[in-house]
Amino acid sequence: MAAPTHGTGAPPHVAELLQTLIRYDTTNPPGNERECAAYCRDTLNDAGIAAELIGSDPNRVNVVSRLPGRGDAPPLLLYGHIDVVPTAAQPWDVPPFEGRRQDGYVWGRGALDMKGGVAMMMCAFMRAHREDTDLPGDVILALVSDEEAGGNTGAGWLVAARPELFEGARYAVGEFGGFSKTYRGRKFYMVQVAEKxxxxxxxxxxxxxxxxxxxxxxxxxxxxxxxxxxxxxxxxxxxxxxxxxxxxxxxxxxxxxxxxxxxxxxxxxxxxxxxxxxxxxxxxxxxxxxxxxxxxxxxxxxxxxxxxxxxxxxxxxxxxxxxxxxxxxxxxxxxxxxxxxxxxxxxFAPKPWILNMGLFDTLSGIIREQDPAGVSVPMLMPAGTDGRHFAGLGIQTYGWMPMNLPADFDFLKTIHAANERVPVSALEFGAEALHRLLGRFHG
Ligand SMILES: [Zn+2]
Incomplete structure (x- = not known):
């Protein structure tokens, strides 16, 4: 692998990156995330960052990359999944894999769950490298397959077969949370800290x-x-x-x-x-x-x-x-x-239940800087995410893909449904918030 450089040319904008990710049909089953994963790796490589494809099934690989930090904090893990749920028999107004940008939104399957989050993470990660952001600790980026069907080739496999990739990490940022929800005129940012x-x-x-x-x-x-x-x-x-x-x-x-x-x-x-x-x-x-x-x-x-x-x-x-x-x-x-x-x-495969709120104030501080009216709130997720696999390594996940959504935008009704879409401004908000986090996470 070539030595990391600072890359050539301008990196893609977060919305462009998402549009491209949507165009890879990674409907799970069967997933077939390989091409999408290869695109992510190539994009990181083009930005001068080493990244590798790792997996047990050649069609269902994962992308793992790491930026070195100054060693004052344990490594921070950013993870997201690149598979999506099916679109069959849903009444879409736009083709779900076209990656259309229209009326200030990027439309398509995965826009919210969670290629939008993956695009934000990649942008923040590449920006940290490009701008030589002073990272308190290493930052690990893992873009995984198969979240929607259990993580057998993705997070579950990585945790079982390659735990050393995550050694020392205490906190992870992934799905499902970070979106804003307006209730009684107040704007709350839901931060997932536990899941059923x-x-x-x-x-x-x-x-x-x-x-x-x-x-x-x-x-x-x-x-x-x-x-x-x-x-x-x-x-x-x-x-x-x-x-x-x-x-x-x-x-x-x-x-x-x-x-x-x-x-x-x-x-x-x-x-x-x-x-x-x-x-x-x-x-x-x-x-x-x-x-x-x-x-x-x-x-x-x-x-x-x-x-x-x-x-x-x-x-x-x-x-x-x-x-x-x-x-x-x-x-x-x-x-x-x-x-x-x-x-x-x-x-029933119980995973240890951990609750470590140590990073919560840092996340809510970042939200307040970017949206002074925003109040961060801990959330229990009613379903499962890849967070349970990483909890097995003692890593506390924060579901935090920050998105300042319009008050009338119903996030929960839009995921897994027809016409999944995300405001471009919310993607920019999240990429900025994640970059701020990379400069100030702690142990
Ligand atoms: Zn998801």
Whole structure:
């Protein structure tokens, strides 16, 4: 590999970089991130930065690069994924892989999740090199495959097979967070500091089998049906998780009365459900942060149309609040189901739950500099990200792709959906914020 130089020619603008990234169709499955990864590597190389493609599958490689720092702080990891979710059967107004720039936005699959973030990171990283930014410690950039399907060739594989690449890192910046959300006229920047843990549970109902011509009651199918209706109508118990508490307290402290008092009532489990219902749409977005969730996905039972099955199973896609063991969830499900249903945790690979808020004030300070009205708030992510893999190495992820979004822009409704797009001004905001972070992170 050629010795690093300061590169030739002007580096691409963050929006141009994103447009090019979108044009590589990295829909996962199957992913096929190789060409997109090679483009990222070449772009870094053109800027005079060494970068390599690393992976277990030649079609699903990852890009890893490192800028040396002065050694006063542990290395900082920046990571992002270059795969995207499918677009099939969605009503797009623009072709999702054209990478169109129109009306101040870059449109296309991945604009928000998360090629936009990857473009911001690459810009900040290349700028730090170009401007000889005084880096407190090394900065590691990892652009990974397969986040949307589990990280088996991406973050999960890198952490298992090449942990030395991340040695010493204490903090990482990645998805999912950093976007602004306007609530009651105040602008909050959500910083993901924890994520829920996925757990597949199998529910089994048993009952007398028999011939389909006779009268039967209380069979395995009807027992399962009763449980599913109960599960639909009975919320699992509310728990006030420490991260959710921090989020609610930070938001309510910036709101005037009576909004602040109303929001704080969420922290009293006796009122949580009522307040969430009063908050309608916002309440539905917040509810998963207050309890485990369980949704029926795959229903199986019966092999012959004239035989009553003696067993019916249902797979439940469960997401648990971090730090809770699966027995806790299984007990809550049993309380709803009663004795007729058996539960078994099928797939549960708990990752250590870590919470290290040491970098939070630095991030919120940067946001305040760039948007004096912006208030940073810790957030628990209701789904999983690659952060769980890096947590296995003791690395605290901050989901922080800073984006100052218009008040009427619904970030959560736009990701994974048709017409995914990002304001060019938000990309510039994020690239600037990340560059500021590279100059001042600490241990
Ligand atoms: Zn993502």
């Amino acid at each position: 843990q996925g757990c597949r549970v199998q529910a089994t109902a048993r009952g007398p089998g028999g011939h389909g011509s006779l009268v039967h009651h209380d069979t395995a199918p009807t027992r399962m049906a009763e449980f599913l209706v109960k599960l639909d109508r009975t919320p699992l118990p509310f728990h006030i998780h420490p991260v959710t508490r921090m989020m609610v307290e930070a938001m309510s402290s910036r709101l005037p009365l009576p909004d602040s008092a109303f929001l704080r009532l969420l922290l009293n489990p006796a009122f949580t459900g009522k307040i969430l219902r009063r908050m309608s749409t916002v309440g539905r977005e917040l509810e998963p942060l207050f309890r485990h969730t369980a949704n029926a996905t795959i229903i199986a039972g019966g092999e012959k149309a004239n035989v009553i099955p003696s067993e019916v199973t249902v797979n439940l896609d469960c997401r648990m609040l971090p730090g809770y063991p699966p027995e806790d969830l299984l007990g809550e499900l049993q309380d709803i189901a009663g004795p007729n249903i058996e539960f078994q945790a099928l797939r």
